[in-house]
Amino acid sequence: MPRETATHGSGVTQRSADWPRTANRWVQLTLAEDDPAHFDLDFWVGLMRDTRANAVCMSAGGYIAYYPTAIPFHYRSRFLGETDPFGAIVDSARQLEMHVMARVDPHAIHADAAEAHPEWLARDQDGKPLEHWSFPGIWLTCPFSPYHREFITDVARELVRDYDIDAIFANRWEGHGGISYSEHARRGFRDDTGFDLPVRAGDTSDPAWQAYVPWRRRRLSELVAIWDDAVREIRPHARFIPNIGSLGVRDMDRDLIQRHYPLFFIDKQGRSGNEAPWSAGRNGKRNRGLFRDRPVGLITSVGPEHHEHRWKDAVSPPEETRTWIVDGFAQGAFPWFTKFNATISDDRWVRPVVEAFTLHAALDPVLGPLPITAEVALLDPTQTDRLLTPADRRERFSHEDGFYQALVEARIPFEFVADQVLSAEELSRFRVLVLANAERLSDAQCATVAAWVESGGSLVMAYQSSLLDETGQARDTFGLAGTIGVDLAGSTRGPVKNNYVALTGQHRLHAGLDGAKRIIGGTRLLPIVAHADTDVPFRFIPDFPDLPMEEVYPRAGPDAPAVVARELPSGGRVVYIGFDIGSLFWEALQDDHGRLIANAVNWALRDDPRVRVEGPGLVDIAVREGEREVAVTLVNLTNPMAMRGAIRETIPLTGQRVTVRLPEGTGTVGARLLVADRAVDVTVQDGHAVVDIPSLDLLEVVHLTWGQE
Numbered sequence: 001m002p003r004e005t006a007t008h009g010s011g012v013t014q015r016s017a018d019w020p021r022t023a024n025r026w027v028q029l030t031l032a033e034d035d036p037a038h039f040d041l042d043f044w045v046g047l048m049r050d051t052r053a054n055a056v057c058m059s060a061g062g063y064i065a066y067y068p069t070a071i072p073f074h075y076r077s078r079f080l081g082e083t084d085p086f087g088a089i090v091d092s093a094r095q096l097e098m099h100v101m102a103r104v105d106p107h108a109i110h111a112d113a114a115e116a117h118p119e120w121l122a123r124d125q126d127g128k129p130l131e132h133w134s135f136p137g138i139w140l141t142c143p144f145s146p147y148h149r150e151f152i153t154d155v156a157r158e159l160v161r162d163y164d165i166d167a168i169f170a171n172r173w174e175g176h177g178g179i180s181y182s183e184h185a186r187r188g189f190r191d192d193t194g195f196d197l198p199v200r201a202g203d204t205s206d207p208a209w210q211a212y213v214p215w216r217r218r219r220l221s222e223l224v225a226i227w228d229d230a231v232r233e234i235r236p237h238a239r240f241i242p243n244i245g246s247l248g249v250r251d252m253d254r255d256l257i258q259r260h261y262p263l264f265f266i267d268k269q270g271r272s273g274n275e276a277p278w279s280a281g282r283n284g285k286r287n288r289g290l291f292r293d294r295p296v297g298l299i300t301s302v303g304p305e306h307h308e309h310r311w312k313d314a315v316s317p318p319e320e321t322r323t324w325i326v327d328g329f330a331q332g333a334f335p336w337f338t339k340f341n342a343t344i345s346d347d348r349w350v351r352p353v354v355e356a357f358t359l360h361a362a363l364d365p366v367l368g369p370l371p372i373t374a375e376v377a378l379l380d381p382t383q384t385d386r387l388l389t390p391a392d393r394r395e396r397f398s399h400e401d402g403f404y405q406a407l408v409e410a411r412i413p414f415e416f417v418a419d420q421v422l423s424a425e426e427l428s429r430f431r432v433l434v435l436a437n438a439e440r441l442s443d444a445q446c447a448t449v450a451a452w453v454e455s456g457g458s459l460v461m462a463y464q465s466s467l468l469d470e471t472g473q474a475r476d477t478f479g480l481a482g483t484i485g486v487d488l489a490g491s492t493r494g495p496v497k498n499n500y501v502a503l504t505g506q507h508r509l510h511a512g513l514d515g516a517k518r519i520i521g522g523t524r525l526l527p528i529v530a531h532a533d534t535d536v537p538f539r540f541i542p543d544f545p546d547l548p549m550e551e552v553y554p555r556a557g558p559d560a561p562a563v564v565a566r567e568l569p570s571g572g573r574v575v576y577i578g579f580d581i582g583s584l585f586w587e588a589l590q591d592d593h594g595r596l597i598a599n600a601v602n603w604a605l606r607d608d609p610r611v612r613v614e615g616p617g618l619v620d621i622a623v624r625e626g627e628r629e630v631a632v633t634l635v636n637l638t639n640p641m642a643m644r645g646a647i648r649e650t651i652p653l654t655g656q657r658v659t660v661r662l663p664e665g666t667g668t669v670g671a672r673l674l675v676a677d678r679a680v681d682v683t684v685q686d687g688h689a690v691v692d693i694p695s696l697d698l699l700e701v702v703h704l705t706w707g708q709e
Contacts, residue, residue, distance in 0.1 A: 017237045019166050020263040020295055023055035023099040024364065025357055026336035028299070029089070030103065031059040031066055035342040037079040043344065045092045051357035053098065057169055057336075058089045060102035061155045063109065063138075067163075071154055073113040085342075090163050100165045101241075106141060106152045107172035108132050114139040120147035122180040125199065130176060142182040143175040148223055153230050160231045160238050168231060169265070170242040174220055179212070189215055204472065221256035228260040243267050254290075254420060263295040265336060270305035270316065270324055271645035276401075277637045278408050278620045280324045281331030288332060288372070289380050289416030297336040298328035302349035304646065312340045318352040320646035323637070325356035326699050330633045331622050332372050335360050359699065363674055366703060370624035370631055375610055376414035376601055377430040378403060379422070379438050399437035399463065399582035403597055406585060407434075408637075410598030411613045413621045419445060427452040432604045435465040436582045442470040446479035453483050453572045458604035460597075462577040463526065464492065484576040485531035485566040494524030494580075498546035501579075502558035507537035508603045509565060509575070512595050519592040521562060522579025530561045538563035538596075563596070565603070575600040589643075608661070615656035618642055619696070628666075631674075632658050632702045634693070656693040658702045667707035674701040 027048050031039075048056060059066050065076045067086040086102065093100050114121055114129065121129040122142040130140040141147045156168050179185075179201055189197050193215055198208040227240035239262055266283040280298060287296040302321060303314045325335045337353050378400070407414050417426050419438070422445050427433060433449065438461075441449075446466055453459050459480075466479035467488070477488040499521035503510050513519065521540060530536050539558035545551040566574040577600070585593040602609070611623050611630070617638035624631040638651045662669070662684070671682035671691045682704065683690045691702050 015166065015235075015237045019099055019237065020239070023166070023263070024295065024297070024334035024368070025051065025053045025360060026055045026057060026101075026265075026297060026334075027051065027053045028057040028103070028336060028338035029059065029342055030338055030340045031064075031077075031085065032341045032343070033064055033077045034079050036066060036077050036081070036083050036085050039083070039085045039088075039342055040344070041085075041088050041092065044089065044342070045096070047350065047354075048093065048096060048098065050354050052361040053357060055099040055101065056089060056093045057101040057103050057338075058086055060086045060104055060159055060168075062104035062106045062152065062170070064105075067159075069155070069158060071151075071158060073109070073116060073151075074155060075110045075113065087163060090165060094164055099167075100163075101167040101169050102159045102163070102165050103169045103171060104152065104155060104159075105171050105173075106143075106148055107176065108135075108138045108140055109147070110138055117147065119182070119184065120145050120151070121182065122176055123182045125181050127181065130180075140176045142180040142185055143173065143223065144180065144185040144188055144219055145182055146184070148173070149226060153227060156227055156231050156240055157234060160234045165235075165238065167239045167241050168227070170227070170240070171267075173223075173242045188219065217253060221253040224256060224260050241265070257291065261294065263297070264291070265297045265299055266333060267299050269299050269301035269338065270303075270320070272305045272308075274644050276405060276408075276643055277323055277327055277639075277645075277647065278404065280327040281333065281620055281622070281635070282404065284328060284331040284333030285414075285416045286380055286382075286418075289377075290382060290418035290420060292371075296333050298325070298333035300325050300328070300335065300337045302337060302339050302353065313345075315346045315349045317646045317648055318348055319639070319648060319650055321349060322352035322356050323635075323639075323647050323650065323698060325353070326359065327620055327635045327637070329356075329360050330620065330635045330699065359675070363701060366674060367624055367631055367633070367701065370626050370629070372415065372622055373429075373625045374413045374415040374623060375431040375605060376407070376412055376434065377417040377427070377432070378407075378414055378434045378436065380416040380418045381438050381440060382418045382420055396437065396439075398586050399580070402582035402584065402586035402593070403434060403436040403462075405589075406594040406597035407601065408620055409594050409618065410601070411619060411621050412598065412601055412609070413611060413623045422448055424448060424452060427457060430457070432458045432460060432601055434601065435459070435461040437463045437580075438465045439468045440470050440472060441466045441468075441479050443479065445470075449480060450483045453568065453574060454570055456570045456572050458573040459483065460575045460577075460600045460604055462582055463524070463580050484564065484574050485534040486561070486564050486576050486578070487529045487531070488526065489529045490527035492524055492526055494522070496521075496523055496525055496543065498544065498552070499523065499525065499579075500541045500554075501538040501562040502541055503537065504539050504558060505535065505537055507535060507565060508607070509537045509563065509596065509599045511599050511602075513592065516592070518558075519596070520588075520590050522581060522584055524580040525562075526578045528561050528564070528576075528578050530564045531566075534564045534566045536561045536564055563600075573604045573606070575604060610661050612659040613656065614659070615653060615693075615696075617651070617653040617696075619653070619656070628707065629703065629705045630660050631704075632660065634658075634696060634700050634702075636696050636698050650698050653696040654694065656696050656700075658691045658693065660689045660704055662687050662689055662706065665709050667709045669704060669706040672703045672705075674703050675699055 065074050067084050122140040132138045193211040195208040203209050231238045231240050268283050304316050500518045501521040502518040540560045540562045541554050541558050542556045544554050564576045620635040622633040639647045669689050671680050
C-alpha cells in the first residue's frame, strides 16, 4: 500500500488539546517485522469500526520503523518495500474520526547501529555491552545515553511532523531492568550524587542504592519532559506518553506527571499464575488513588499473560478476555486491547473484544461523567516502598491482596488513597481507612491519620503498620499507638505453626462466627498491650504442639490481645489486628480471616454503608455518584477459575439486591438496569432505595435517579 504523500503538520487543522478526555476505547496493533508483506488494512479498519473504538495505537518506529523514515540507523523493516502500513492506519483512523498514537520501542538496536554508536549501549559492571537476552545479534540500549535523549527525540519529531497523530507511546523505554553501567550512566550518577553506581540492586543498606533510586526516577522524568516538549513544539496538542507499567506512576516524579501525563495507560495485560480477576479493576483504583483527575486505561492482551513462558502469539479463552476488559472499565479503567502480530491465525479473540468494547460504548454516556466514590479507602504505600527489593514488594502486596479479596467477597466498595497524597482533604472523602500492612509511615503521615480519626474517621489497621518510619527505621512502638490504643511489647514472632485466637466477650467483630470458640490465628504475631479504653474481642491462645497428634491441645487459656477495638468520643472507631491476617488470608483463604476483615470494616462503618449489595456469588462492586443519581456496577466474577486464569465460563447469578441510602429531601426515585436496558421496580424504605436484580450474567448497572421533594 504505497503512501504517495505524507500528512504534514503545516497542512493539518489544529486539534483540541483535551483529546485525552475523549480517547477512551483503544485498539493497539504491535507489528512483527514481516507484517508489512501481508498487512490486511481492511480487517483492522473493520475491527475499529465494529468495536466502536475512538483511538488507535500502531507500531511506528524505534527498534524497527514501519514507515519510510529518513533518520540514519533507524532500522526499516526489510519487508517494508514501498509500503507504509503506519501511514495507512493513520489515514484510515482519521477518516473514522479516531485519535491516533504512534508506538515506538527504544530498548534495543540492530548490529549496524551498535557498531556505529557504541555509546548508545547498556553495559554490565565490566563495561561489556549487553546482548539481547531473547534475540542474539541485537543490543540493549542505555536510557541515560544519547540514544534515548537525541535519537528517539529525532524519531518523535519526524513522526509528529510527517503524520497527523495525537501522541507517541513508548514501550520498554526505561532500560533493561537492571543497572546500566554505561559511561554516560556512570558519569551522570557520579556527577549528580558523588557515588559510583551501586554494585547490587535492591541493597537498601547501600548509600549508593539509596541515592540511585531517586536519581533514576529524576533522570527518567527529565527524559519524558524532553520527549514531550519536542513533540509539542511541532504540534501543540500532541503528547509523548511513555508506558509506566502495571504500577502506574510509582517510579516517576509527581510534579513531572502533573505536567506531562494527560492520561495513563496501565500495562497489566492479563492474569498470570494465581491471580484473582479483580486485579483488572485494581489498576484503575490504584492510579486514581494518586491522580483522581486523570483518565486511565487498562491495556489488555488478547493472548495469555503467562510470564514464565510468554505465549505472546496465542489467544486467551474468550471469557477471560471479556471479563478482564469489563472488570477494568467497571472500576474506571477505560478499555485498550493489544494484538501482537498483525497475522490473524486464530480469530477467537475478536468476538469477546467486540462485545466488551461495545458494552463500554453503550454504558459510557451514563458512567463516564460520574466519578467513582466509596466510603472505604485502602492505603497504597506507593512512595515509601520504592527502596524495597522485588521480594519485599511481593510480600507487601500479599497483605494488600488478602484485604482486597476479603473486601470484594464482602461486597464492600472501596478505593485506594496513595501515601503521596495522604492529607486531611483526601481522607475527608472517606469514612474508613484500611492499613493492610503499611509498615513505613512518616511522623507527619501518622499525625494526619491520627487527627482524622480524632475528628470522626475510622481506622482498620493490621500487623506491622506504622512500626517503621518512611526510611525503614524501626520505632519503639506503633507510630499510631495513641490512635489504635495499642503498644508494642516485643519483637515480631514467627513463623508460628498451629496458632489460634479465642473469641472473648461479645462484640460485633464476632458476627458470623456462631458456634466457634476460637479461629485460626496467624503465622507471624506481634506481642501487644492494649490500653484501658479498648475492647479485646480476640486473644491469642498460648502455643501448643502440632505433633505428635496426641499432644495437639492447648495447655492454657487465652491471654495476649490479638484483636483490639476502640471507640472514640468523636464517633470514630478503630480496629487493630495483631497478626499477618492479610497475607495469610491470601495464602490459605480461610473464610474466618476474610470474615474478620469484613466485620472490622463494617463495624468501623457503624454497619450503615451507603450502598449494600446482597446475594450469592463473587461480585466486584463500584459506585458512581452524581448530584441526584447513583450508578452501582456489579461485575460477576463467579467462575470455576476465580483465583487462577483462565476463565472458561461465567456462572450466572440470581437474587441480587442493591440497597442505597438516599440523601434527605429525596423525591420520587426511578431505577433502570443499563445492561438489560429496561426500567426496574424500586422500593423506598426508611430512606433507602431497594432494587432487585433478577439475573446477573457478567455485568449489570443499577442506575438510580431522583428529584427533590
